Amino acid sequence: MEEKSVNKTNSNGYTFLFAVIMVLVVASVLAFTATSLQPIQRENVRQEKMQSILATIGVETDRAGAEELYNQYITEAVTLNQKGNVKEDVDAFTVDLAKELKKEPIDQNYPLYIANYEGSKYYIVPLRGNGLWNAIFGYISLKDDVNTIKGATFDHLGETPGLGAEITKEWFRKSFENEKIFDSNGNLIGVSVVKGDIDPSDKGDNKVDAISGATITGDGVSDMISERLQRYLPYFKQQTEIKVATK
Template identity: 55%
Template sequence: MNKNSNAYTFIFAIIIVTVIAGLLAFTATSLKDLQDTNVKAEKMQNILGTVGVTDVSRDDAQAAFDQYIKKQLALTNKGTVDEKTNAFNINLKNEVKKPEDEQRYPLYIAEKDGKTFYVVPLYGAGLWDAIWGYVALGEDENTIVGANFDHKGETPGLGAEITTDWFQAQFEGKKILDESNNFVSVTAVKGGAKPGDEHGVDAISGGTITSNGVSNMIEERLAHYLPYFKNN
């Protein structure tokens, strides 16, 4: 075949593309187990981080998780436990698309230093894409003891600030119930929360929509756990 012909060029290009695609597919398949293991370990690290168990390596994540997480529950919207569903395997990205009565709400119950903590997974919408995270409540099922958030595509220096320590640390000590035990959640306040506000944190300057997304996410997700806390 004439190497200077268009036919040769097209055939050569097709062969190269096919070979590269095959190699990429093989690589992706070969690395899938490792990727899944890393995702699982990172999830465990994030859950543990909300109750103050930090500096856990990915290699040690499973052992630490087994040590501190005493129960993993899949709750219904009535506050009952679905014994047939594995809480850890629940994918909130898919779950939130279902009707509320069909959703399952994962809850992790941790014990550390003789105290019990309740870790609630979160999932919501930021400015550009999904945001998610975890919030841990103390034994009173009211006081936040830790929180962490992440995002898929928020703006660096603005909405992406939800991943920073300064933003997340604000939630520690905040209350989700008022003095009459009514659910009020915690809100990121534009312009800054007032001193002594037990239910407000400072919103991100220039990241109002993402801050509101965090507020809405916390309120929407936590509301589904109130029946369980009331019954237990």
């Protein structure tokens, strides 16, 4: 009986030691793999960001071709302060809106991308706001009158599939094309996502049709568009070549 007890004790100890070693080995492998993949993941994110920016002006591409087309069509990338002045020491592409929105507006950096595509000039503004469950974000491009939307892209961190997550769909994004962001009095009000009988051909009503069952996400899209665009008014007012009068 004593010998069996000793063998059982030894067996349990061996099993425990083996389990500890395996946990350490697996953890080390996973940590090494995660560290090794970080540069690839960062590059993928960088290319996908270029894809999203380009998509707002109608340039569709895969990740592999994004950088070449970005360099071809994005002629400027500037960072503005609250007064609309360019900050020479801040790289617009590296500005993290998630961090910026935690600051007071006076301390925020406002990245702006300027594109020239098929002979036309576009201003591309990054967006970020709150959906139902988490952050929503994207880009919106304005034609050279800074009143007419060329295109928009939206994404999210946790909206409901089939409901709020529909903001990523082409049909929703395309509903913003050629909508105006100023009202008839020259006040910037953005574009509202609203329920009701919306005429998609009326591009001067500052409205697009809402997603059924996703009211809060739609309100988040409306809010982030108007809030973010308001921050760029000081810059647009300084541009003498802009055709529309802004208030």
